[in-house]
Amino acid sequence: MLQLLEGFRFRRRDSVIHRLDPRVKALYAIAVLIAAVLYFELSIMVTICLIQVPLVLLAGIRREWLRSLRGAAFFAAFILVMNLVSGYFYSGIGFTAETIAFALSMTLRFLALMMAFSLFFLTTAPDDLALALEKFRVPHDFTFAFTSAIRFVPELAREVSSIMDAQKSRGLELERGSFTTRIRNYLPILVPMFVRSFERSLELAEAMEARAYGASERRTSLYELTLRRADILALALITVTLTISVYARYFLQLPQLTLPFTG
Numbered sequence: 001m002l003q004l005l006e007g008f009r010f011r012r013r014d015s016v017i018h019r020l021d022p023r024v025k026a027l028y029a030i031a032v033l034i035a036a037v038l039y040f041e042l043s044i045m046v047t048i049c050l051i052q053v054p055l056v057l058l059a060g061i062r063r064e065w066l067r068s069l070r071g072a073a074f075f076a077a078f079i080l081v082m083n084l085v086s087g088y089f090y091s092g093i094g095f096t097a098e099t100i101a102f103a104l105s106m107t108l109r110f111l112a113l114m115m116a117f118s119l120f121f122l123t124t125a126p127d128d129l130a131l132a133l134e135k136f137r138v139p140h141d142f143t144f145a146f147t148s149a150i151r152f153v154p155e156l157a158r159e160v161s162s163i164m165d166a167q168k169s170r171g172l173e174l175e176r177g178s179f180t181t182r183i184r185n186y187l188p189i190l191v192p193m194f195v196r197s198f199e200r201s202l203e204l205a206e207a208m209e210a211r212a213y214g215a216s217e218r219r220t221s222l223y224e225l226t227l228r229r230a231d232i233l234a235l236a237l238i239t240v241t242l243t244i245s246v247y248a249r250y251f252l253q254l255p256q257l258t259l260p261f262t263g
Helices: 002-006 022-038 042-059 062-071 073-091 097-123 126-135 140-169 179-185 187-210 229-251
Strands: none
Touching: 022 042, 022 097, 022 126, 022 229, 042 062, 042 097, 062 073, 062 097, 073 097, 126 140, 140 187, 179 187
16 A cells, blocks of 8 residues: 555656646546546457556656556455456356456556556656646645645655554564454554644644745746647647547447346
8 A cells, every 4th residue: 555655656757758748648647547437348458558558668667657556456456356256246157258357357447547647646746737737727725735645645655654664673563463453553553643644734834824825816836837849749649549539439339348247
C-alpha cells in the first residue's frame, strides 16, 4: 500500500513527457479511462497496457512506475480472485476459458488505469496541475485542497514507513499472532501517524494564514500554461485515437466477449 502511494509522487526529470502540458497528459489519462470502460476484451486490455510502456521509458520513471504497480498487486489479485469466484458460482459450469479471460480482462482494466494515472502524477508537478485546474475554471479552494493532498499523501506514506521501522526496531511484531492481535499491534503506528497528520495540518494552516491566504479574490500566477507544437501534436493524436475507439465500439459492431454467467 505504501508503495502504491509512493508511486503517485512527482519525480522531476528532463523528458519529453515531463515537458508536455499537464492538460494534454490529463486528457491522455481520461482517454485511457474511457477506453478501459468501453472495452472489456482481453486483447484490447493487453494493448492498452502495452501502449503505456514506451511512454514510461521515454519519461525515465520506470523504477517508480514499477513500484506503484507492485503496490497495486494486492488489489489486482483481489479483483482477479473475486471475478473468478463470481464467474464460477454464477455460471454453474465451473471455470471456463471465457470466465478466466473475463477475470483477466477486469484485472488488466484496473492495472491500465493505475498505469495511466501513475504516469500522469509521476510526470506532472503539483504546481502545473494547479495551473491546469485553474484553466479549467475549478475554484482555487478546491484546487489548493487537491494539490495539497497530492503533495502530502506520499509524504505521509513515507512517514508511516519510518514509524513502522522504528516500532519494529523496538520489538513490535506486526505479522505474528491472530487477526485481532495484529490489528491491535497497529495501534502504536496509527497514533503517531494521526498526531503527525494533525501537526502537519496545523503547520499548513499557519503558513496559509501568514501568507494572507484568501485576502484577495483575484489571483495571478507567475507562470502561464501555453500549448507548444509538441502539445498540439500529442493532443491531436490522443483526440483522434479516442474518437476512433468510441466510433469502433458503437458503430463497427466489434465481437464482444461472451460471458458464461449472463444467461
